[in-house]
Amino acid sequence: MDHQHAFQLKPAGAPYTCSGCGQLGFGSRYHCENNISCNYxxxxxxxNPVPYAFHPFFEKSSFEFHKKPPGHRTRYCDACGKDVLGFVYHCSSTNIDLHPCCLKLQRSISNENVTLELYRKVHSKCAKCKHKHxxxxxxGWSYYDGNSYCYHVSCFKDFIVENLKRGYFSQVDRSITNSTNRETQLALTSMEIAQSSRRGRTMSKYTKIAVVVFKLIFSAIFGNPISAFVAILEALATN
Structure with missing residues (x-):
């Protein structure tokens, strides 16, 4: 018989897959402490999901929390387009589904004079996939600064997962002095994507803005990056 989970907040460490929703996570997490072999x-x-929720993007929808996707067909999140693998907020009248993390995405994120707004529909192509859809x-939902930088939530998720598989995050819990160049290369790759959307600025300004954009979206989707990863991005931004 399954034991009753008792959760304890753990500090940021290696990337993990949430046992509830099945989505990737960084930063702090809640780990079951009831059984030494439990990896929940x-x-x-x-x-701490709420039983009922609303979202301003879907004014006609009233969402109810489910531990398993309702029905028998494969369901996908109407925010990011990724499959629903577990916990989900579902509206029975509009048939709309949202991952818990997508439901809670911040509508506006800002830092260092950079502000990104979350849009259900946007009139700019994504800097990664080069498409609006x-x-x-x-x-799909996007973070957009209204001018140069636009990323689909889905595309940003794909970008991080792709680089996770390549080993970019295998040593993220080390200090910045002991880390390899993998995290730096990840940041540079994201900046190359952002830079392709606009020309004419100096590389140093490109670098600083792109790093801030990358950090903001990363934090909004996956939770706060661990200290070493943040330190690398901030070091790049100040150079």
Missing amino acids: ILHEECV VEGKFE
Whole structure:
């Protein structure tokens, strides 16, 4: 018989997959302490879900929390387009689904004179996929500064997962002095994506703005990056 989970907040460490929603997580997490062999881990958004929720992007929807996707067909999140693998907020009347983390995405994020707004629909191409739509007619939510930088939430997730598989985060819990160049290369790769959307600025200004944009979106989607990763990005931004 499964034991009753008792959760304890753990500090940021290696990347993890949330046992509730099945989505990737960084930063702090809630780990079951009831059994030494239990690896049940939850996002903050998943450890204390609310039974009912609303979102301003879907004014006609009233969401109810489910531990498993309702029905028998494969369901996807109407924010990022990724499959629903576990915990989900579902509206039975509009048939709309949201991952817990997507439901809680901040509408506005800002730092160092850079402000990004979350949009259900946006009039700019994503800096990564170069399209307005994630796939087919599905636009997907985006973070956009209203001028140069636009990233689909879905594309940013893909970018991080791709680099996770390549080993960029295998040593992220080390101090900045002992880290390899993998995290630096990840930041530079993201900056190359952002830079392709606009020309004419100096590389140093490109670098600083792109790093801030990268850090803001990373934190909004995955939770606060661990200290070593943040230190690398901030070091790049000040050079």
